[in-house]
């Protein structure tokens with residue numbers, strides 16, 4: 642039987658700095674090596690039949706890092722886009738970003754925006770970079786936008802339900818793919834760090850000890866295999882013995 646494949650996998654690509662420091666290199670070495678892993682992971686996700694892959698590349702909190710580190714991270718994003726757009730196009734990959742794109746520099750936007758536009762008609766793997774992303778910020782912006790539409794008389798507070806709310810989030814145009822099935826975090830940290838809080842409400846989590854620069858296609862494959870053996874109950878019960886049979890075992 643073929644394993645159950647998660648439709649949407651989201652990865653917290655963590656541990657670049659520690660990977661480098663453990664090898665007595667400056668942190669930026671880890672970012673360079675980490676960025677170079679992305680291509681293979683995207684290809685593996687596609688091969689496995691994953692339909693959406695979201696990569697956490699830069700959080701709202703990461704703005705607090707030294708200028709030198711941040712500017713390298715933006716350079717790596719630009720480099721990735723310039724180098725990989727052709728391959729993404731060939732593989733029918735659609736590209737999105739979620740996050741405070743308005744905080745990104747004109748240099749980043751000048752490469753990012755046209756690449757997103759050119760790949761926007763693609764129907765294969767839905768690849769999303771979370772940049773300047775923070776779930777709390779996303780939720781606050783959604784709340785603000787919804788409140789504004791209410792104040793303008795376009796909506797009423799009682800219109801709100803899960804689906805409508807989802808449309809106000811940055812993942813709004815992903816439709817049924819916006820819910821995350823599997824979150825993977827590398828580097829042995831067991832926390833969520835403000836990532837996709839709404840969208841991961843019923844996600845499975847897999848924490849991997851390896852740092853991101855060592856994360857390989859086999860690790861993604863193994864994580865998907867582990868996922869496929871998990872019992873996702875969504876608050877209901879796993880089909881088991883009939884209730885009538887259980888009743889018979891209860892003391893009179």
Ligand code: IPE
Pocket residue numbers: 654655656657658659660698699700703714828
């Ligand atoms: C993840 O690696 C990349 C980003 C957050 C941009 P880190 O830079 O967080 O590396 P560690 O966690 O300090 O090792």
Ligand code: IPE
Pocket residue numbers: 653654655656697698699700702703830832834
């Ligand atoms: C989360 O990693 C953000 C990204 C991987 C982009 P951090 O390294 O920023 O998170 P904390 O500080 O360990 O929670």
Ligand code: MG
Pocket residue numbers: 655656657
């Ligand atoms: Mg980190």
